[in-house]
Amino acid sequence: MKRILVMTAVAPERDAVQRGLGHDSRFEFALAGVGIAAAAVNGALELAKAEYDLVIIAGIAGGFVGKAEIGSLVVANEIIAADLGVELLDGFSSLDELGFGSTRVSVDAALAERVTAALQAAGLSAQAGPVLTVATATGTAATAAALAARVPGAAAEAMEGFGIATAAEQRGVPVLEIRAISNAIGPRDRDAWRIGDAFKALEAASSVLAEVL
Numbered sequence: 635m636k637r638i639l640v641m642t643a644v645a646p647e648r649d650a651v652q653r654g655l656g657h658d659s660r661f662e663f664a665l666a667g668v669g670i671a672a673a674a675v676n677g678a679l680e681l682a683k684a685e686y687d688l689v690i691i692a693g694i695a696g697g698f699v700g701k702a703e704i705g706s707l708v709v710a711n712e713i714i715a716a717d718l719g720v721e722l723l724d725g726f727s728s729l730d731e732l733g734f735g736s737t738r739v740s741v742d743a744a745l746a747e748r749v750t751a752a753l754q755a756a757g758l759s760a761q762a763g764p765v766l767t768v769a770t771a772t773g774t775a776a777t778a779a780a781l782a783a784r785v786p787g788a789a790a791e792a793m794e795g796f797g798i799a800t801a802a803e804q805r806g807v808p809v810l811e812i813r814a815i816s817n818a819i820g821p822r823d824r825d826a827w828r829i830g831d832a833f834k835a836l837e838a839a840s841s842v843l844a845e846v847l
């Protein structure tokens with residue numbers, strides 16, 4: 635039997651996933667905390683406790699306008715630390731470009747496509763696409779545009795994926811990141827966040843996951 639670790643930043647995200655999965659002993663849960671540093675540390679600690687076959691990073695996220703609408707789902711086909719680098723007078727250089735390491739963790743493309751197809755077949759609004767990990771949630775149109783230009787096709791941003799995925803990669807454990815969109819990425823408008831809708835989408839997606847994995 636497979637052993638699957640599900641990591642969410644906070645408890646309400648975990649609860650939404652648990653409601654969707656129901657009682658399925660293949661899945662174990664751990665909190666990552668909010669942000670890339672907490673996520674990396676907690677991911678490494680959890681992965682050291684047992685041999686897992688898969689890590690699922692799940693939670694809410696911002697969606698790039700025109701790419702991922704509020705209430706929809708994004709399955710990462712790549713996990714990218716989009717602000718890990720240096721700011722230049724005329725742009726940005728990533729750690730990769732500087733020769734200091736990697737800002738990308740690959741996911742199993744076939745798995746991401748299979749999960750996306752299953753979500754769509756269940757009638758959910760879902761797509762595969764790059765999911766960015768940022769240290770600072772975007773709050774301006776200028777930053778949203780800069781990130782979209784830096785990572786063509788970027789669908790969503792959140793704050794934990796790359797941390798957990800790096801820990802998983804170092805242990806040779808595959809990752810899946812599934813995000814439910816709670817808000818549009820851009821000028822900060824807290825009143826426009828639809829966290830309840832995103833939790834409902836996350837729960838619905840999780841009920842499909844139990845069948846497809």
Ligand SMILES: O=C(O)c1cccc(C(=O)CC[C@H]2O[C@@H](n3cnc4c(=O)[nH]cnc43)[C@H](O)[C@@H]2O)c1
Nearest residue numbers: 643668694695696771772791792793794817819824
């Ligand atoms: O500003 C607030 O009032 C506020 C209230 C609740 C949550 C937040 C967050 O910033 C949550 C961050 C949390 O959720 C993920 N997330 C959701 N949307 C975004 C986004 O647009 N950009 C980055 N991260 C986002 C993230 O993974 C964190 O775990 C604020």
